[in-house]
Amino acid sequence: MIEVYSWATPNGHKVHIMLEECGLPYRVTAVDIGAGDQFKPEFLAISPNNKIPAIVDPDGPEGRPISLFESGAILMYLAGKTGHLLPTGTAARYEVLEWLMFQMGGIGPMLGQAHHFRIYAPEKIEYAINRYTNEAKRLYGVLDKRLAKSKYVAGPEYSIADIAIFPWLRSWKNQGIDWADYPHLKGWFDEIAARPAVQRGVAVLAEHRKPLNDEKARNALFGKQQYERR
Known part of the structure; x- marks a missing residue:
């Protein structure tokens, strides 16, 4: 079971869609970026750039757990793991x-x-x-x-x-x-x-999404909290 730490944003949707397309079992933990969840130590341990998404695969290369951040890297990893959606030629x-x-x-x-x-x-x-x-x-x-x-x-x-x-x-x-x-x-x-898998992917966490225009969200995304050194 792949653990996915994400939010309903374009970068989050990439990984949700990929998992749906590949048919891999996964569990999603919501990282509310407007509330500042991305700055929690447990999330920073797997995503040091404090950005979603990130994943933890307990069955990684050579049977060892692996964590990954950066959506492009995650897409490449999942393609390599499953042999889907990235040509071998x-x-x-x-x-x-x-x-x-x-x-x-x-x-x-x-x-x-x-x-x-x-x-x-x-x-x-x-x-x-x-x-x-x-x-x-x-x-x-x-x-x-x-x-x-x-x-x-x-x-x-x-x-x-x-x-x-x-x-x-x-x-x-x-x-x-x-x-x-x-x-x-x-x-x-x-x-x-x-595509059905795309529709399922963009629906992941969609019910949690809310406008990011209050003062707390602005501070977390564009203000002092975002730019603090950690």
């Missing part, structure tokens, strides 16, 4: 990994900044809003162009690259996106959203 494998890195280095950070300045920032800074909204549109354009010639993001087969990217696009409206501008990406998005 060298060229195809690296094609998936480059698009996974595209999500980790671009889609996640840039769309996260778009969310912050468009929704959560205490003051509306026009330069920041425009910068990250335009970058969101650029990244959507990269994906739309790719999906004009490829069934899935990293090639002809569904993979961890699709799983990594999909949850971040569910908040397209908050990112200033008009789907009419990205027809190929919209077709892919709708196909992924219809």
